[in-house]
Every structure is written in C-alpha cells, then in structure tokens.
Amino acid sequence: MEFRLKKITIILIVISMLIPLIACISWAGNGEFTSNVSNSAQPWWFWPLVLFIVTFVMGIFAVLGGVGGGVLFVPIISGFFPFHLDFVRGCGLLVALSGALAAGPGLLKMNLASLRLAIPVALIASTCAIIGAMIGLALPTNIVQIALGATIIGICILMLTAKKSELPYVPKADRLSSALRIYGIYQEGSTGEIINWKIHRTPLGLGLFIIIGIMAGMFGLGAGWANVPVLNLVMGAPLKISVATSKFLLSITDTSAAWIYLNQGCVIPMMVVPSLVGIMLGSFVGVRILAVVKPAIVRWIVIAMLAFAGVKALLKGLGV
Numbered sequence: 001m002e003f004r005l006k007k008i009t010i011i012l013i014v015i016s017m018l019i020p021l022i023a024c025i026s027w028a029g030n031g032e033f034t035s036n037v038s039n040s041a042q043p044w045w046f047w048p049l050v051l052f053i054v055t056f057v058m059g060i061f062a063v064l065g066g067v068g069g070g071v072l073f074v075p076i077i078s079g080f081f082p083f084h085l086d087f088v089r090g091c092g093l094l095v096a097l098s099g100a101l102a103a104g105p106g107l108l109k110m111n112l113a114s115l116r117l118a119i120p121v122a123l124i125a126s127t128c129a130i131i132g133a134m135i136g137l138a139l140p141t142n143i144v145q146i147a148l149g150a151t152i153i154g155i156c157i158l159m160l161t162a163k164k165s166e167l168p169y170v171p172k173a174d175r176l177s178s179a180l181r182i183y184g185i186y187q188e189g190s191t192g193e194i195i196n197w198k199i200h201r202t203p204l205g206l207g208l209f210i211i212i213g214i215m216a217g218m219f220g221l222g223a224g225w226a227n228v229p230v231l232n233l234v235m236g237a238p239l240k241i242s243v244a245t246s247k248f249l250l251s252i253t254d255t256s257a258a259w260i261y262l263n264q265g266c267v268i269p270m271m272v273v274p275s276l277v278g279i280m281l282g283s284f285v286g287v288r289i290l291a292v293v294k295p296a297i298v299r300w301i302v303i304a305m306l307a308f309a310g311v312k313a314l315l316k317g318l319g320v
Contacts, residue, residue: 044270051081052274054076055275056278056279058076058279059280060283062283062286069095069222070093071096072309073096073275074088075149077092078148078316079316083271084141085141087267090267091272092220092221093257093258095222095276097250097254099247100247100249100254102280104247107244107245111184112243112244114184114241114244116181116184117182117241118245118248118249121206121245124206124209124210124213125212125253126257127213128214129256133217133257134217136219137264137266142319143317144218145314146314146317146318147218148310148313149313149316152309152313153310155306156303156306158226159225165232166238168237170198171200172200174203180202183197184196184197186241197241199237200235204234205230205234212226212227212230216254216257217256222253223253224246224247228242
C-alpha cells in the first residue's frame with residue numbers, strides 16, 4: 001500500500017511539473033483548438049470532459065490489450081473528435097511519452113530495459129522521429145490522414161499475424177552487435193533462471209528503426225507496436241528485454257518528435273491535461289481488471305477498435 005501511494009505521488013508530481021511547461025509553450029504558440037471547436041455551440045469545458053472520459057476508457061483497454069496509449073489515441077480522437085490532426089498528433093506523443101516516463105526508471109532498475117541495446121536504437125529512431133514530425137507537419141492534412149489510416153490497418157494486420165518468442169534462438173552475435181557490446185544478463189523472475197542474451201541481424205534491425213522513427217514522428221503514435229517485434233523477432237532479444245527496452249525507448253523517441261510539435265504550437269493544454277489524466281487513471285483500473293479478464297477477448301476488441309478507427313481515418317482523408 002505504501003509503495004502504491006509513493007508511485008501515485010510521483011506520477012502526480014510529474015503531471016504538476018508538466019502542466020505549467022506545456023501551458024506556457026503551447027498558449028504562446030496557439031490559443032485555439034480548431035475553427036470547428038471555437039465555433040461550437042458547446043461550453044468550453046464540454047470537449048475536455050468528453051476527452052477525459054474517452055481516454056479513461058482508452059487507458060483501460062490499452063493495458064488489457066497490451067498496446068501503448070498513443071496507438072489508440074491518435075486514430076480514435078482524430079476520427080471522431082473535431083480537433084485538427086496536428087493537435088491530436090502532438091497530444092498523442094505526450095500521451096505515449098507519459099507512460100514511458102512513468103515506467104522507464106523501474107524497468108532500468110529491474111535490469112530489464114537494456115541501455116546497451118537502447119542507445120544505438122534511440123539515436124537512430126529519435127533522429128528519424130524529428131524528420132518524421134517535420135514531414136508530417138509539412139504535408140497536407142488529408143494525405144497524412146490517408147497514410148495514418150493505412151498505417152493503423154497495417155498495425156491491425158501485424159497484431160493478428162505477429163508471433164512472439166520468449167527466448168529467441170541466437171546462435172551467434174553478429175559483428176556489429178559485438179562491436180557495440182550489445183549483450184546482457186537478467187534473471188527470469190518466474191523461474192529464477194539466469195539468462196545470458198545476445199542479438200543478431202543488427203544492421204537490418206537498425207535499418208527498420210529508421211522507418212519506425214519516421215512513422216512515430218509523422219503520426220504521433222509512439223512506436224511500441226513496432227519496437228517489440230523488431231527487437232524480439234528480428235534482432236533476437238528476449239521478449240521481456242524487448243518489451244522493457246521498447247518502453248524505455250519511447251521516452252527518448254517521443255520526446256524528440258514532441259518538441260517539434262511544441263515548437264509549432266500544436267500542443268493544447270485543454271487537450272493534453274484531460275488526456276494524460278484520463279489515460280493514467282484508466283491504466284490503474286486496467287491493471288486491476290487484467291487479473292480477471294481473458295486477454296484473448298480484449299485483444300480482439302482492441303484490434304476491432306483500431307480497424308474501425310483506421311477505416312474512419314482513411315475515409316476522412318479521402319473526403320468520404
């Protein structure tokens with residue numbers, strides 16, 4: 001109980017530190033949501049309240065479905081709320097970033113997130129995320145909306161077909177991973193076994209992170225949905241190491257892209273604050289529900305939600 005209180009206190013402190021910073025920067029850049037919202041007949045508090053409720057539910061399903069908040073947030077909010085896509089993408093990056101910042105220190109302390117693996121990947125992905133954010137803001141909104149819809153549908157296909165390997169077979173580390181000294185040891189908590197791990201196909205994996213970084217910045221999705229398969233299935237890192245390192249990576253990749261959106265005035269406090277609070281509170285509830293709900297059922301619900309939002313984004317971009 002005491003540990004939970006400390007954890008909640010730390011999260012509240014982080015939120016209280018982020019809110020003034022976000023408010024100062026974004027209000028200086030832009031003070032309106034969109035023309036649709038500013039001309040709406042609803043009172044000013046209506047959309048933030050609805051956003052809080054939706055992101056609260058979203059936070060529950062994100063935990064139950066094993067996906068990041070950003071990958072649900074951007075397609076659903078952009079498809080069904082009257083907010084400009086630029087604002088949604090900027091907010092989506094901060095939603096994904098908040099979860100990564102909350103989880104990162106603990107994962108490093110437990111020796112699950114590997115700095116040796118994360119640093120070269122983060123250097124490539126964060127650089128490309130900046131490029132992706134610039135591309136996304138430069139392109140016409142309908143083009144980005146179409147690409148977003150196609151990407152979300154692709155993520156659904158990936159979730160349906162991708163397999164996971166607890167301990168991939170890596171016969172020998174390649175030259176690049178040996179030169180970068182990417183290897184490690186961790187203890188499997190369920191069995192107490194000490195596991196020595198290494199990776200291979202490093203050039204291919206790093207090349208894929210160029211694409212992942214660009215997509216993360218361009219769409220504001222975060223990149224956990226792509227990080228884990230590449231680290232686990234392509235490069236051969238154990239599943240727990242892949243998941244933990246992916247979560248830590250988001251705190252670097254998403255920060256790089258988020259500053260581009262902040263600088264362009266695409267982060268609105270009245271969107272960010274209810275979204276962050278809703279996602280975090282929903283995540284707390286989701287963790288409790290996870291113990292009694294069958295993951296397979298929730299996984300199908302999440303895939304259905306993403307597919308519906310992806311089709312909606314695609315049709316919105318096509319003007320249908």
